Amino acid sequence: MKLLIIFLTVILFGFITINCSLTQEQFEKSHWDEKTQGPIPTFIETKIEILKIDMLPDSGAYYFFRPSGLADKIIDVNNKLRRLYVMGFDITMAWYRPPLGGCQRPGSDAITTTMYPEFLLIRLPKANESLEEYNFIHIEHKKDIKFLPCPYDVSCYLPNKIIL
Secondary structure, three states, X not given: OHHHHHXXXXXXXXXXHXXXXXXXXHHHHHHOOHHHHOOOOEEEEEEEEEOOHHHOOOOOEEEXXXXXXXXXXXXXXXXXXXXXXXXXXXXXXXXXXXXXXXXXXXXXXXXXXXXXXXXXXXXXXXXXXXXXXXXXXXXXXXXXXXXXXXXXXEEEEEEEOOOO
16 A cells, blocks of 8 residues: 555656646747747857956846755756746846856966856846846946956857847
């Protein structure tokens, strides 16, 4: 009897997991009408050796992503940006650096022992308060960004409006 209950629990859990999972493609199709809204962009990644605040465009509204826990870790930046775009956030640029166990300036042998969480900084043409519901902190202007945590080996993402 005990084995039957365990077996049924495993089967039920598996069924619920399969039915509740939503692929990126299913999410996009359910939130986006390509006929009226155009294609969903892919985001082209470019590596930047050092991201300096003065490299950021002056206009637009900036948002830092602050994960609330392990479930919020960004695994696929391109899909995260595509999801936000499908939800109506017009991302014009984004910068991402994965979590680090230490910070090392390019060309240097020295490395800090400080742990650096991942950071995702996105730029929209104008502020959108709704983004704050998804663990983003609004930064009105780039002059309000005082520092970038370990700004080395950052990836810059630009939307490509044509899907390949």
